[in-house]
Amino acid sequence: MVWWLHDIQKQHKRGVHFGIRSVDDIVYQTLNVMLECYQKYDPYDINALKNAGVNIFNIDLTKANQEYYEKIKDSILEAQSMPELIKCSYNTPVTLSVTMSVNNPIEIDDRVDVIILKDVATSDQLRQFRKGNKKFSSKPILFWPTSLEIDDLNELIRMTEGIILDSSLGRFFCNFESPLKLCKQICKPVFYMFPSIVEDYYKETANDRQVLVQVHEIVENRFAGIFLRGCEGKSPLDLVQSLIRSIDIVEHEICDPSGDYLKLSRDLPLPVIPPFAVAMGASLAALKSNSRAIIVFTTSGASARVIASAAPPCPILAVTAHEATARKMHLYRKVIPLLYPKSRTTCWRRDHLNRVGFGTQFGIDTGIFNYGSKLVLLTPSDEGDIYCNGFQIVSVAEVLHAYRCTGKNFGVY
Known part of the structure; x- marks a missing residue:
């Protein structure tokens, strides 16, 4: 994309x-x-x-x-x-x-x-x-x-x-x-x-x-x-x-990201299901922090679909390990599907950092953001969670520093 x-x-x-x-x-x-x-x-x-x-x-x-x-x-x-x-x-x-x-x-x-x-x-x-x-x-x-x-x-x-x-x-x-x-x-x-x-x-x-x-x-x-x-x-x-x-x-x-978000939130029927509520929060966080991209993890593509519908103000880097899911995500607005080429590790935290690093390196290589940019990470908080139930605002420099402390390189291409 x-x-x-x-x-x-x-x-x-x-x-x-x-x-x-x-x-x-x-x-x-x-x-x-x-x-x-x-x-x-x-x-x-x-x-x-x-x-x-x-x-x-x-x-x-x-x-x-x-x-x-x-x-x-x-x-x-x-x-x-x-x-x-x-x-x-x-x-x-x-x-x-x-x-x-x-x-x-x-x-x-x-x-x-x-x-x-x-x-x-x-x-x-x-x-x-x-x-x-x-x-x-x-x-x-x-x-x-x-x-x-x-x-x-x-x-x-x-x-x-x-x-x-x-x-x-x-x-x-x-x-x-x-x-x-x-x-x-x-x-x-x-x-x-x-x-x-x-x-x-x-x-x-x-x-x-x-x-x-x-x-x-x-x-x-x-x-x-x-x-x-x-x-x-x-x-x-x-x-x-x-x-x-x-x-x-x-x-x-x-383009009017603030207007799009306010219009969507005003017309939103209540109650809001948890996955969409988290996605709305992540979209608002990206809007207020002037983030350059949202990185989301997805297995089936559902998380990418939800965040794409939450009036995101920036591109969505959807990281998945499934090729069929990556192809399906071309249905959603602003979503850039990224096929993660490595197999899962035994440690969830290590796998989480690897995938964040993969998406971050892609954004740097393609010019979507630079080392001083902010990102929103929309990911599961634990391996057993069935949807992305939390988000955080980070800087690209923080992500790079966290990964480099392990003595490894981001490059997985």
Whole structure:
């Protein structure tokens, strides 16, 4: 979720490709980008799109066949094993999602991380779908409603891991106020589907202002990500780069961490469950202490989901030892998943410090913070705790000093 966009002058379509510029050449992505694969993508295409900002690749199994799915899956696998020209200490996990109809379940393998489910009208349909296959019940399901007038809409949102909204459900973003409010209250991510943005981007009349206007609504309503649909014969690469630049600009222009936190806390239904109460406290601590990042430990991704919904004012470095969990965390806003490569030690305190050091070293290497910055650590207080039940404010220098006293180095890459 972090990558380098080097602003190099070259020939490009005037006013579109890299027309949107920002000061920094390193962008910390706050919104996720999901791309629905529409044509043939080789490993080099996947690698380029991943480096540009696409972190979720989707295959619509209601249109594509199994052969196409296997080709895309193999391309993703090969892209992740490609040698880099410039050695990097961090490899972005790539999420693979599939779209299917509730009326036509299709067998999936373990590489699928997320299921996007269409044509769901009742909660009973969803229950039967989950019962039909054990893998369906273990995978995150994003609900794609056909209408916002469904009687079981709120129940379906609660039963799934998130929702996808598109322009066919409402002409204006104010039409999404009710589902957006519910998703914020129950910590569920929301993606917005741009149906024809790729085609529009390559029209002769397209310009940068058009991209900025579209992105402004997405950022203002705090969506977790953008869902793009590929177009035959048109590469989405240039569009993704412009979108990421636009998001970066708009985030800095309209960012109001204090206002976001106050609005969320004011609308919060009581009583608040302990995990979310702790996450709200950690988010407030980061806001008041001007912390540059929140480091959270997670096994299933639930802690990352909760803190991402607590109006965090800074990036979230989510440390996990599970690759499937790291890929799944691309569903959540401002979350940077970090796959911890070492096995657990016999001493919980040692393991705790190792993981904090891993996240801290990543932040230093990528420029998210420096040695004088403050961090918020959201971690379990003991090995047996089932959720992150405490947090503390520390400085990067304190973390480094604590680890160096052991005579070891942070480096685990």
